[in-house]
Amino acid sequence: MTTHTIAVLPGDGIGKEVMPEALKVLDRVGAMFDIGFRFSHFDWSCETWLATGSMMPPDGMDRLSQHDAILLGAVGYPTVPDHISLWGMLIPIRRDFDQYVNLRPVRLLPGIPCPLAGRGPGDIDFWIVRENTEGEYSQIGGRFAEGSEAEGVAQTAIFTRRGTDRIMRYAFDLAQRLNRPHVSSATKSNGLFHSMPYWDERFERMAAEYPQIRTDVHHIDILAARFVMYPERFDVVVGSNLFGDILSDLGPGVTGTIAIAPSANINPERRFPSMFEPVHGSAPDIAGRNIANPIGQVWATAMMLDHLGEAEAASRVLRAIEHVTANPSATVRTADIGGTASTSACGDAIVAAL
Amino acid sequence: MTTHTIAVLPGDGIGKEVMPEALKVLDRVGAMFDIGFRFSHFDWSCETWLATGSMMPPDGMDRLSQHDAILLGAVGYPTVPDHISLWGMLIPIRRDFDQYVNLRPVRLLPGIPCPLAGRGPGDIDFWIVRENTEGEYSQIGGRFAEGSEAEGVAQTAIFTRRGTDRIMRYAFDLAQRLNRPHVSSATKSNGLFHSMPYWDERFERMAAEYPQIRTDVHHIDILAARFVMYPERFDVVVGSNLFGDILSDLGPGVTGTIAIAPSANINPERRFPSMFEPVHGSAPDIAGRNIANPIGQVWATAMMLDHLGEAEAASRVLRAIEHVTANPSATVRTADIGGTASTSACGDAIVAAL
Numbered sequence: 001m002t003t004h005t006i007a008v009l010p011g012d013g014i015g016k017e018v019m020p021e022a023l024k025v026l027d028r029v030g031a032m033f034d035i036g037f038r039f040s041h042f043d044w045s046c047e048t049w050l051a052t053g054s055m056m057p058p059d060g061m062d063r064l065s066q067h068d069a070i071l072l073g074a075v076g077y078p079t080v081p082d083h084i085s086l087w088g089m090l091i092p093i094r095r096d097f098d099q100y101v102n103l104r105p106v107r108l109l110p111g112i113p114c115p116l117a118g119r120g121p122g123d124i125d126f127w128i129v130r131e132n133t134e135g136e137y138s139q140i141g142g143r144f145a146e147g148s149e150a151e152g153v154a155q156t157a158i159f160t161r162r163g164t165d166r167i168m169r170y171a172f173d174l175a176q177r178l179n180r181p182h183v184s185s186a187t188k189s190n191g192l193f194h195s196m197p198y199w200d201e202r203f204e205r206m207a208a209e210y211p212q213i214r215t216d217v218h219h220i221d222i223l224a225a226r227f228v229m230y231p232e233r234f235d236v237v238v239g240s241n242l243f244g245d246i247l248s249d250l251g252p253g254v255t256g257t258i259a260i261a262p263s264a265n266i267n268p269e270r271r272f273p274s275m276f277e278p279v280h281g282s283a284p285d286i287a288g289r290n291i292a293n294p295i296g297q298v299w300a301t302a303m304m305l306d307h308l309g310e311a312e313a314a315s316r317v318l319r320a321i322e323h324v325t326a327n328p329s330a331t332v333r334t335a336d337i338g339g340t341a342s343t344s345a346c347g348d349a350i351v352a353a354l
Numbered sequence: 355m356t357t358h359t360i361a362v363l364p365g366d367g368i369g370k371e372v373m374p375e376a377l378k379v380l381d382r383v384g385a386m387f388d389i390g391f392r393f394s395h396f397d398w399s400c401e402t403w404l405a406t407g408s409m410m411p412p413d414g415m416d417r418l419s420q421h422d423a424i425l426l427g428a429v430g431y432p433t434v435p436d437h438i439s440l441w442g443m444l445i446p447i448r449r450d451f452d453q454y455v456n457l458r459p460v461r462l463l464p465g466i467p468c469p470l471a472g473r474g475p476g477d478i479d480f481w482i483v484r485e486n487t488e489g490e491y492s493q494i495g496g497r498f499a500e501g502s503e504a505e506g507v508a509q510t511a512i513f514t515r516r517g518t519d520r521i522m523r524y525a526f527d528l529a530q531r532l533n534r535p536h537v538s539s540a541t542k543s544n545g546l547f548h549s550m551p552y553w554d555e556r557f558e559r560m561a562a563e564y565p566q567i568r569t570d571v572h573h574i575d576i577l578a579a580r581f582v583m584y585p586e587r588f589d590v591v592v593g594s595n596l597f598g599d600i601l602s603d604l605g606p607g608v609t610g611t612i613a614i615a616p617s618a619n620i621n622p623e624r625r626f627p628s629m630f631e632p633v634h635g636s637a638p639d640i641a642g643r644n645i646a647n648p649i650g651q652v653w654a655t656a657m658m659l660d661h662l663g664e665a666e667a668a669s670r671v672l673r674a675i676e677h678v679t680a681n682p683s684a685t686v687r688t689a690d691i692g693g694t695a696s697t698s699a700c701g702d703a704i705v706a707a708l
């Protein structure tokens with residue numbers, strides 16, 4: 001029996017409510033497929049920050065590094081500024097563990113009501129490959145003339161050749177591996193004078209190495225519109241940290257609910273643990289009521305299983321999710337998808353469907 | 355009779371095809387309402403750049419400044435890099451004429467098929483107020499270690515207090531004037547460490563000056579998803595240059611077609627001419643075939659009339675547009691909205707509806 005060591009970080013808000021459902025699923029799937037899991041539980045969160053002034057203990061990264069993977073809930077709390085909490089845990093984990101690929105499926109599942117007219121399951125099914133360690137997310141900059149009328153702030157994005165090329169290569173390789181030989185690039189080279197013309201240049205070069213893969217390039221503004229008008233046209237979409245972030249909430253919006261979408265923060269070289277989390281946030285407005293949809297967290301867990309080499313277990317979890325979303329009964333559906341189920345009832349239904 | 359002087363810049367691609375329709379409409383509306391127009395025609399475009407190495411002649415801005423308003427088609431040509439053409443004309447006009455407000459309506463018109471399920475005219479109707487002179491669109495930055503493996507590029511965004519406050523004030527005043535007392539702010543303060551926390555701070559201060567106006571703040575990623583899931587929730591949305599750009603293509607995408615959406619680049623103090631253009635680009639893929647939809651250009655012209663104090667004529671043009679979009683006959687509808695009409699046939703139908 002293989003045993004995987006998993007660092008479990010529920011984080012804040014509904015993160016604490018959806019995580020137990022993911023763990024139930026792992027327990028069940030472990031028993032079914034003879035996979036062992038050893039969990040380390042870490043309660044690092046905004047509450048830690050409020051109590052201690054930092055999100056993680058000083059040896060936090062060290063402790064996480066001793067695991068095969070990290071399962072994260074969500075981070076964010078009303079009384080802690082978002083840039084403090086996120087730059088105190090989520091973003092450093094992505095960077096220090098060189099999880100430079102953020103992979104996010106956009107897929108319309110059976111039974112999920114689609115906000116777009118005339119689309120059903122199978123009509124929308126593509127992948128977003130988001131750069132996850134550099135670009136627009138940057139601490140370079142600061143205020144000038146603070147307190148005066150001339151006050152302002154500068155914010156500098158950095159795109160390296162290495163960072164740009166490796167995410168593009170991952171996107172092209174993924175398109176090839178999935179036999180979806182079509183990569184779309186998100187740019188804004190007409191407005192962002194330095195960064196995006198460089199992005200385009202690297203994309204063109206990379207495309208030349210993959211002559212069998214069809215490519216197209218869209219400015220982010222029109223690309224966002226096309227996600228709504230023609231979502232069936234996409235296979236693999238590659239974008240910078242910010243553009244990938246925007247597209248990977250918009251995509252789940254187009255497919256009905258962001259509560260079910262997962263996010264894999266991957267270090268492809270496996271020098272460091274990768275991290276798996278739902279796309280949704282800590283949702284303080286509904287936290288503490290046991291009504292959050294746990295599917296995003298469970299789907300993230302399926303992506304983790306896949307990354308750990310447990311492909312069969314992963315696809316079984318995904319089928320169980322689809323079984324539940326296809327079930328019209330209000331007693332297994334959470335409120336966001338038109339039912340009355342509690343978080344745990346939905347989790348139980350997934351376990352039962354396994 | 356008042357006479358308005360208008361600088362006419364068709365620009366590139368379909369810009370040259372939709373502009374004549376706008377001029378037909380102005381001719382007609384001028385005769386109906388006893389308004390005079392004196393047009394100056396400028397053929398500045400990417401072709402000018404290919405021939406001369408610059409988009410405009412050296413005294414271009416001077417010549418434009420002698421007009422009451424500027425009517426622009428679209429800029430962009432396959433063989434000219436976008437950042438060259440746009441930073442050679444469109445963006446300098448916005449900046450040098452201090453057109454710091456980019457106002458863009460998002461409205462589902464009668465007869466326009468909506469990609470969202472179950473929505474009809476009246477269900478989607480809000481305004482995007484985009485900052486138009488600073489922020490992410492910046493020429494500050496450049497390449498480092500060029501040609502080596504350590505190569506990369508830096509791109510710096512600048513947000514000033516003056517630039518941030520004035521666009522927010524415009525948004526709040528607009529909400530008040532339109533009696534839509536609700537302003538939503540687009541941010542990304544969890545990822546962009548310096549710029550967006552500052553944006554949020556200024557928004558909070560401005561909101562305190564307008565206690566009668568309801569406010570909410572959305573990270574741009576989830577905001578994009580909400581445009582699709584709950585477009586009825588918005589009244590006035592204020593965003594930075596980049597976020598406003600993305601949202602104002604996404605909004606028209608959600609309401610059926612970006613070909614009909616207009617864009618007003620306004621200098622509210624009227625120290626300089628304001629500029630009116632469609633949201634769509636030069637669309638090289640369909641240029642030269644007389645099939646482009648001229649409605650975006652005509653609606654932009656209605657916004658220009660409004661700005662020039664001709665409110666009655668402006669609303670008459672808008673009603674004529676709605677008359678045409680509501681007409682199911684394929685002979686007045688261009689291909690993008692399900693018909694077979696040519697650009698000029700659609701323009702003729704608008705003139706007839708006046």
Ligand SMILES: CC(C)[C@H](C(=O)O)[C@@H](O)C(=O)O
Pocket residue numbers: 190191221440444599617633
């Ligand atoms: C052409 C481009 C520079 C421009 C912009 O991004 O401002 C366009 O997309 C717009 O929205 O007017």
Ligand SMILES: CC(C)[C@H](C(=O)O)[C@@H](O)C(=O)O
Pocket residue numbers: 086090245263279544545575
């Ligand atoms: C919470 C935030 C910093 C984060 C991001 O922007 O990366 C989130 O939106 C995501 O997509 O994982």
